[in-house]
Amino acid sequence: MKKLSCRSTNSGFTLVELLVVIAVIGILTGIGIVAFTTTRHNAIASTMQSDLRGAVSALKQYYLQNGSYPTDPTVVDNGHGLVASGDNHYSYTPLNSNHNYCLVISSSGTPDTYHVTDAVPAPAIGGC
Numbered sequence: 001m002k003k004l005s006c007r008s009t010n011s012g013f014t015l016v017e018l019l020v021v022i023a024v025i026g027i028l029t030g031i032g033i034v035a036f037t038t039t040r041h042n043a044i045a046s047t048m049q050s051d052l053r054g055a056v057s058a059l060k061q062y063y064l065q066n067g068s069y070p071t072d073p074t075v076v077d078n079g080h081g082l083v084a085s086g087d088n089h090y091s092y093t094p095l096n097s098n099h100n101y102c103l104v105i106s107s108s109g110t111p112d113t114y115h116v117t118d119a120v121p122a123p124a125i126g127g128c
Contacts, residue, residue: 044109048088049123052105052114055082055090056121059101069094069101069118093128102128 058076063069073092074081082090087108094101095117104115104127114123 041110044107045112045114047085048105048107048110048112048114051084051088051090052103052116052123055084055103055105056116058082059103059118060121073103104128 055076059069059082062076070076071094073090076082082092082103084090084105088105089107091104091106092101093104100118102115102117104113106113112125113127114125115128116123117128
């Protein structure tokens with residue numbers, strides 16, 4: 001004679017267990033996307049600031065050689081101009097007859113811009 005068992009022979013996950021796993025995966029994915037976006041933005045900002053520091057050095061060298069800042073940025077660095085890395089782009093503006101300048105850098109990867117002037121050579125957020 002066979003014994004009757006109360007146990008079900010069905011194996012697998014219940015619907016609730018599957019929904020919990022899917023919810024946990026969704027939460028972890030959301031956290032990962034936010035962390036990646038923040039890291040990417042910080043990397044772009046650091047690159048922009050580094051490019052500005054290099055451009056300030058080139059402009060200072062030009063000033064020491066010529067006694068004034070250029071009115072045209074293409075003459076800096078022996079005619080090579082101010083070169084930005086990646087998707088970064090410069091906007092150079094002579095400010096007055098003393099050849100003071102404002103240099104703004106922007107990137108297609110972020111809406112932020114940074115600028116430097118001859119009076120404030122440290123990169124600051126925003127335009128001039």
